[in-house]
Amino acid sequence: MKREDFKRLFDEQFDHLRNFIYYRCGDAELATDIVQDVFLKLWEKQLDKRPEELVGLLYKMAKDALVSKYRHSQTEQSFRARPPNDSSSQTPEEAVSYEELKTNYEKALRRMPEKQREVFLMSRNDELKYHEIAQRLELSIKAVEKRMKHALQFLREALAVQ
Numbered sequence: 001m002k003r004e005d006f007k008r009l010f011d012e013q014f015d016h017l018r019n020f021i022y023y024r025c026g027d028a029e030l031a032t033d034i035v036q037d038v039f040l041k042l043w044e045k046q047l048d049k050r051p052e053e054l055v056g057l058l059y060k061m062a063k064d065a066l067v068s069k070y071r072h073s074q075t076e077q078s079f080r081a082r083p084p085n086d087s088s089s090q091t092p093e094e095a096v097s098y099e100e101l102k103t104n105y106e107k108a109l110r111r112m113p114e115k116q117r118e119v120f121l122m123s124r125n126d127e128l129k130y131h132e133i134a135q136r137l138e139l140s141i142k143a144v145e146k147r148m149k150h151a152l153q154f155l156r157e158a159l160a161v162q
């Protein structure tokens with residue numbers, strides 16, 4: 001899509017799309033953020049379509065982004081509602097056991113083959129989905145799945161032995 005076409009699409013659809021999201025969430029700032037993110041993602045995709053053909057996609061992407069934000073906020077609220085993990089409630093044996101497990105986990109991660117470790121940490125620490133990892137590493141999704149499977153198997157075996 002050409003820059004001029006994108007700008008025209010942005011100018012024509014931004015307010016409509018923002019209102020569409022605002023009416024669903026009731027937060028003007030959130031609606032604006034979501035719509036800006038959606039347009040940014042659309043620009044990054046560089047789809048070879050006419051702007052008129054992308055209007056439906058914009059609404060779908062915005063609706064999905066709103067649902068994703070809602071789910072994330074629900075998870076965040078439930079996490080905050082949990083009682084704090086008070087380490088003083090742990091017995092000394094539990095604390096030692098936890099520290100041993102943590103040390104063994106870190107050692108296992110260092111011994112894990114680099115390609116497996118890279119995929120595992122991108123999934124677990126960066127919370128990326130397999131297709132995002134595949135895109136970043138320029139791999140197929142199946143290759144990411146295989147590396148993750150081997151990484152998990154490696155960790156299970158390494159932690160079971162110790």
